[in-house]
Amino acid sequence: MLSATRLAPSILTKLDPVNRMADSVQLEQVATIHLTSVSTSAGLTLALVFTSVVILCAIYSIPYTYFRAQHGGWKTGWQLSERPISTAPHPKDHAGYCNCLAPRRIPRLPPSIRSTAQVPLIGLTIPQFTFLLACAGLVLFASFYQSNVISDASRSGYVALSLTPFVVGLGSKIGGIGTILQVGYASVNWLHRWLGRLIFMLSTVHVIGYLVVFAREHTFLKEISEKSNQLAIMSYIGLTIVFFISMKPIRARFWHIFKVAHHAGVILFIGGLNFHLKATSPYLITLLILYGFNVIMRALTTQTTHVAFLTPLDGAKSTLISVPTIKSGWYPGQHVRIRVGRLGWDEAHPFTISSAGGMRGVQVIAKNAGDWTRKLHAISKDVVSEVKGHDQQKVPVSVAIEGPYGCANFLYAAYPSVLLVAGGSGVSYILGVAEGIAQDSARGRARTRELTLVWSVRNYAAAVDILPHFAHTIALAPAHLIFSIKIYITATKRTSNCTPFLCLPKEYAKYERYIELLPGRPEYNAILCDASDAAFRHCKVGGTGVGVCGPAGMVAALKREAWNVPGVDFHAETFSL
Structure with missing residues (x-):
């Protein structure tokens, strides 16, 4: 983030009627402190507002989470297990005990609030779009209320900085905001993308504001040659890469390039920002804690010692993946991310679990929808031809399974x-x-x-x-x-x-x-x-x-x-x- 001290002379021309050097220096210091204080306060206030919203949503989800955990078990939905679950019928007649063992239904929000009509071109439902407008309004108010976009460009930078922990929290598969709300990361990923776009917009305003000041004061070459500003340029380049590579046409068509470029851009953004300004440290530390927790939890929930059995479903143009050694630990409807050794351990794909636990274990149906799944289907057919006359389920394929993920609080x-x-x-x-x-x-x-x-x-x-x-x-x-x-x-x-x-x-x-x-x-x-x-x-x-x-x-x-x-x-x- 470019330094706020570069803007003090612009304010000084309006506030300083005295020509003495001592007064000029003093007023410059006062103006700098004032701008920095206001910018920091705006960022902190916005962060507190967003944190409060997350807390309120988490409180709202507590009853749903409680009854779901009470019904399926407090450990279920967090980590896959080899321990089998009991599927034996209850010894009593169902009419006499169903009300005491069955879960309670909690009324959902009315349809007017859960509207599913989509806003054209944007791809969001009306409630999502309304919430996004509220978020954008808060962000713009914190960034530009009673502020000159050019003379106070640091303010938009601080506000953008305050949003970064929330963007990371929304994108985290485990331990993020989706986990806190018990709705899964996929349900909040849309907000992750849109807040990221707001960060890019505010950062662009921040950069343009300083470039205008540098040009106005004829100090452009001098300022650009400073190491702190060069790091700021590196950070902005990383953010720009993330912004453009995350556009839906590029993201959907070139998924592998998107993943690599997204991570590279984030590293440039964080690295440049960390050494650009000391004031970014609290936000970046929070960001790194969230990211580190996500990485650790994903590593802990990844099952790396299992074998899967592939069955080609030619009529459905799919492949059945069975992992009988994993028998419990997920709610029906959750999904896992699977890596197959013969296709490379670096590539994971999400699939909904089509079984509910028991001796059959984890079963997923992978539709031939891309290069990876088509190669998987070809392997399953090769396996069948190799063991013709034998039980094809006895042929192992090494897999790593990560998850489970997702599952809304819907019983x-x-x-x-x-x-x-x-x-x-x-x-x-x-x-x-x-x-x-x-x-x-x-x-x-x-x-x-x-x-x-x-x-x-x-x-x-x-x-x-x-x-x-x-x-x-x-x-x-x-x-x-x-x-x-x-x-x-x-x-x-x-x-x-x-x-x-x-x-x-x-x-x-x-x-x-x-x-x-x-x-x-x-x-x-x-x-x-x-x-x-x-x-x-x-x-x-x-x-x-x-x-x-x-x-x-x-x-x-x-x-x-x-x-x-x-x-x-x-x-x-x-x-x-």
């Missing part, structure tokens, strides 16, 4: 009726959640009496590949749980006569009472109304829990329909680069 087991909707590869999410509900129902730890799964998939072949997972969940479900699965084949016209299981293997015909195969696309309003009616049939209070994971258009359509159905609590599981 599906607290609702008498649960509707889970997925599109395409989003089936991984609803498989894990459905298996968790089935296990909880069998153990008398769920209020759920009716569970409906709706999956939209392009072709029959993909449905065939996933049927064993549906069959496993059906086998876990107790008799008192009304369980139905609707698979919509979107490549088939709704007017066609599609007989259930007409094109599927005969061994799955016994599940006809649970699984319904339908052509076309689902009508979400009718499905939601049926789920809401089911909740009222089984319990006069409690409502309907709706979870969805899939393409953005499908999620948005279901959200709009959910607004019009009373008693629905909605959760959308999304992931974006």
Whole structure:
């Protein structure tokens, strides 16, 4: 950050009517102290306001966190474990004990606050955009209220500096703001990006202000030659790299370049800032503590001694990754980051866990969506060909698993009726959640009496590949749980006569009472109304829990329909680069 003393002469021309040298020096010192004090106060005040907001949000999430931890265990959701969980049914009749063991439902915010309509071009929901405007308003007020952008350029620099710990906290996968609020880092990553853009904007104002002063006083070459200002230039270059490389088109298309450039830019930014001005030390120390804690926790939660078994799912254009040695430690719906030794230990990819714990262990379905997943699928097919005639599950692939991450404070087991909707590869999410509900129902730890799964998939072949997972969940479900699965084949016209299981293997015909195969696309309003009616049939209070994971258009359509159905609590599981 460029020194505030460079601006004192500009103020002096307005405040100093005395021409004596002693008075000039004294006024220069007073002006410098005043500007520095105001700038520091603005940064500290903004930091306190943001900290207060985080604390209030954390307090709001306490009841949700408490009941989730009480239901799933206080250690669950933090670290994967080889210790198996008990899946044995409760010895008592479910009607007599379900109310005392099942989790409580806490009412969610009203739909008007949880609006899911998106602001065009920006990609944020209305509540997110409103919160962002409030944050931007506070930042701009702290930076420019009763301040001359040129003569007090240090103020915008201090305000930008005060935001850096929050940006790091929002981007931390473990131990950051997402962990404190118990919503996961992916849910707050949008704010991480936008606050980072505000930091770049304020830093640009800060730099331009000083450059104007240097040019006005004809001291540009002298000032640029000073080591502290050269370090400031290095810091700003690093920040500029991070800003441009983080733009969505670049980030999505050149992900690997983005990761390397992002880390390199952050190192330049912090390194230059640290040696540029002593006043940055408290903020940078906080920043480094947060980052260091995140690195340590990620290292502690990474499982490096496991083997996975790959199964190609050609119809679904995916690969099933099974790690049977990890049997517990995650909530249904959480995700992990996986590294495969044959593809390089330096590259990790996130996948939702499609199982809920038990002897099957961790299972994820990796869709062929990029070079890495396509190579993984090729390896799984090579493995099958290499061991033809043998059990392909006996062929090991070394993996490192990091996590678990994510999972909102949304207890599906607290609702008498649960509707889970997925599109395409989003089936991984609803498989894990459905298996968790089935296990909880069998153990008398769920209020759920009716569970409906709706999956939209392009072709029959993909449905065939996933049927064993549906069959496993059906086998876990107790008799008192009304369980139905609707698979919509979107490549088939709704007017066609599609007989259930007409094109599927005969061994799955016994599940006809649970699984319904339908052509076309689902009508979400009718499905939601049926789920809401089911909740009222089984319990006069409690409502309907709706979870969805899939393409953005499908999620948005279901959200709009959910607004019009009373008693629905909605959760959308999304992931974006």
